[in-house]
Amino acid sequence: MAGTDYTTIGIGTVLVTYLAGLFIGLSEELLTRGLVVNLLRRSGHGELTVMLLSSLIFALLHSTNIFTGQPVLTVLVTMAFTFVFGVAMYLTLRVTGNLIWPVLLHALTDPSTFLATGGIDTEAPATAHPTVALAGLSVWVFVILTVIALFLVRDRAASGSREAVR
Known part of the structure; x- marks a missing residue:
C-alpha cells in the first residue's frame, strides 16, 4: 500500500478499487473458507484435506482468467x-x-497489488517505489512460510477449538 503513488491514480479509482476488493474478498472467502470449509468439515474430512481442497477450489476459481x-x-x-x-x-x-x-x-491484498503494480489500466511502472520491490521479495518469504506451515497442520481439528467459522 505504501508503494503506490496515489496522486497519479485519482481518488475515485482508489476508492472503487478498494471497494471492489472488499466485495471480491468477501465473496471469495465466503465461498471457499466459509461454505466449502464448513461442508468439508461437516462431511468428516480431516484438517489437512479441508485446507488443501478449499485452497484448490480457490485456485480453480482463478482459472477463469484464461477467458x-x-x-x-x-x-x-x-x-x-x-x-x-x-x-x-x-x-x-x-x-x-x-x-x-x-x-x-x-x-486489502488484491487492490493494493493492483494499484502498486499499475494493474488497473496500465503496465507496471518502470521505476516502482522501493516498497513495491520489497513486497515482491516478501511474496517469496510468504510462499516459503506457507509451504512450511502445510507440514505443520495436523489432520484433525480438536473438538471445541476455534475451528467453527463465525
Whole structure:
C-alpha cells in the first residue's frame, strides 16, 4: 500500500478499487473458507484435506482468467499463487476462528497489488517505489512460510477449538 503513488491514480479509482476488493474478498472467502470449509468439515474430512481442497477450489476459481485473454502460463502461475494464498487464508481462519480476518486480508491484498503494480489500466511502472520491490521479495518469504506451515497442520481439528467459522 505504501508503494503506490496515489496522486497519479485519482481518488475515485482508489476508492472503487478498494471497494471492489472488499466485495471480491468477501465473496471469495465466503465461498471457499466459509461454505466449502464448513461442508468439508461437516462431511468428516480431516484438517489437512479441508485446507488443501478449499485452497484448490480457490485456485480453480482463478482459472477463469484464461477467458480474459491472459496467457496460459500467467493463469497457471496465478493459480499456483492463489493456492498458496488460499492455504494462508485457511490458516488465518483456523488461527483466529473468525472469517472476518481472511476477508479483510484478502480485501486489502488484491487492490493494493493492483494499484502498486499499475494493474488497473496500465503496465507496471518502470521505476516502482522501493516498497513495491520489497513486497515482491516478501511474496517469496510468504510462499516459503506457507509451504512450511502445510507440514505443520495436523489432520484433525480438536473438538471445541476455534475451528467453527463465525
